[in-house]
Amino acid sequence: MAIKKFVVGCFDDEDVLFPAVKKVRSAGYKIHDIYTPMPIHGLDKAMGLRDTSLHTAGFIYGITGTTTALSGIGWIFNKDWPINFGGKSHFDLPAWIPITFELTVLFSAVGMVLTFCYLCQLAPFVRRHHFNLRSTDDQFTMVIECTGKTNEASLEAFLQSIGAKGINVQHAETGWWLGSYANDKKPFESKAAVTV
Amino acid sequence: MSLREHFEIPGRYKQWSFGLMGVGVLSLIIGYIMYGGHEQGTRFWATLLQNSVYFLLITNAAMFFFCALTLGMGGWQLTFRRVTEAISTSVIPIGIITFVILMCIVFGGKTTIYEWLDKAAVSKDAVLNGKKGFLNPTFFTVWAILSIGLWSLLGIKMRQLSRSIDDTPLSVEEGKKYIFKNTIWAALYIIWFALTVASVTPWLWLMSINAHWFSTMYSWYTFASSFVAGIALITLFVIYLKNQGYLEYTNEEHLHDLGKFQFAFSIFWTYLWFAQFMLIWYANISEETIYFKTRFDGAYIGVFYLNLIINFLAPLLIYMRRGSKRNYATVTFMSVLIIFGHWLDFYQMVFAGPFPDHVPLNLFDFGVALGFVGLVMWQTGTALSKHPLLAKNHPFLKESIIHHT
Secondary structure (H helix, E strand, C coil): CCCCEEEEEEEHHHHHHHHHHHHHHHCEEEEEEEEEECEEEHHHHHHHCCCCHHHHHHHHHHHCCCHHHHHHHHHHHHCCCCCCCCCCCCCCCHHHHHHHHHHHHHHHHHHHHHHHHHHHHHHHECCCCCHHCCCHHHCEEEEEECCCCCCCCHHHHHHHHHHCCEEEEEEEEEECCEECCCCCCCCCCCCCCCCC | CCCCCCCCCHHHHHHHHHHHHHHHHHHHHHHHHHCCCCCHHHHHHHHHHHHHHHHHHHHHHHHHHHHHHHCCCCCHHHHHHHHHHHHHHHHHHHHHHHHHHHHHHHCCCCCCCCHCCHHHHHHHHHHHHHHHCCCHHHHHHHHHHHHHHHHHHHHHHHHHHHCCCCCCCCCHHHHHHHHHHHHHHHHHHHHHHHHHHCCCCCCCHHHHHHCCCCCCCCHHHHHHHHHHHHHHHHHHHHHHHHHHHCCCCCCHHHHHHHHHHHHHHHHHHHHHHHHHHHHHHHHCCCCHHHHHHHCCCCCCCHHHHHHHHHHHHHHHHHCHHHHHHHHHHHHHHHHHHHHHHHHHHCCCCCCHHCCCCCCCCCHHHHHHHHHHHHHHHHHHHHHHHHHCCCCCCCCCCHHHHHHCC
């Protein structure tokens, strides 16, 4: 939770955006994030983001489900309340597999949805700053974080030179806060216009 | 980028394919002397049945692969589509071999593989008598001719369609027409595939070994088994050609998707395997459990578990990671393992019927299998060398070149 200063560049073409990302990175600027209206293939690679660890989380949730199912059923049918099903042994693994499978899927699915929401910080009443509302419509918004050494004027000129259509400087909260869209109070002073 | 359009068969490839075919023929001769010449040739013919049907179905699966993807408007396979086409040419020679073997078994009268062949026993047996309209030599022969014949003919047609535009770039309109025509022929093949591999043919060729027993999952199960192994075969050829410096446009993105196919259909195979096994095990009706008596509770228990480990656990654990599906060494290893695993699966399908008391697996089986491997290599290599490796005028080619997973 901190208010930082950002230089925001808006692009209206994917074909301009990709080389721009490359140039911004090689110039040494720190890209905070890029907001796009739709998923863009290969943008994560171009930005140098690491692979998501969501699938690792999914695997862990999955084996948790497997373990829960096997130990749960095992305990119930062998220890807690052994029932004779058609003369089968109490430890009859094949009959447990469907439930084990279901629980594995259930745990990994629910766990992954929740983890995804956590990673993206999505929840009811959780608000985050929007750098450019048109990035939900028709613009690609590149947000560059300013450090102490960043020269804004030269950065803006640089963005201009690599094809950004609209450039502005914003002071924005990096974290989330509770609020609602209907009654939004921005926790930072600067209300820089986000229109392009 | 300059493309190496034509595959030239390397000398070592030729040596290997002829060497393996030689091993096959030698095994055949030795096997015939050891097992086939006697009054009872069951051991000999069962091996030939298992191997020919297995290799026929996995080469036919390559055909199914590109027809299904054509029907699904898939474009990503186009950079290596000629490889699948080349593998599918093996359906013709192996189909003829399989047909000859099936006819020898049905009309030769030297085996106990198909119990429904024994007319005296059938007339006394209420169950087999009831199945007489289906399990008889005439229907068997007609269906075998139709299966193999139409697979071959539709295969020839599909391959002709693919090559017909090699020298003629298409306009947009022509391209649409071409895709439509492809879709129609692929759909015809899929329909015939559904009526053969996915239903009747495995009932006749494999399930009727246990003529009293039946399972509604059986054909799907056989299909899944042959399809996974078919994808593994395609993958091996793709990797081989990559190693030789061909298929410039095929890269690890395509390999990743082939790995996904192997992974997904290994799980699919397990699903069918388990559905068939669990229901029979749970209901515990003696007419049904007889099939698993020898496999789960008898001599074949080792094969039973090995089958499950190779075909389910290994792909599940090894193919789960993204990195392993993109690694040429891992994928090669897994493809070989899967082809062997499903060969073993077919082995227990065939052999637990006529040989319930012991597993007669020995070098003879492996020798014959290697012979078929040689045949597939030789046929696929020849087919690859005849035509350009890239279907360069196909409307979807760009989709395959920029494919990204």
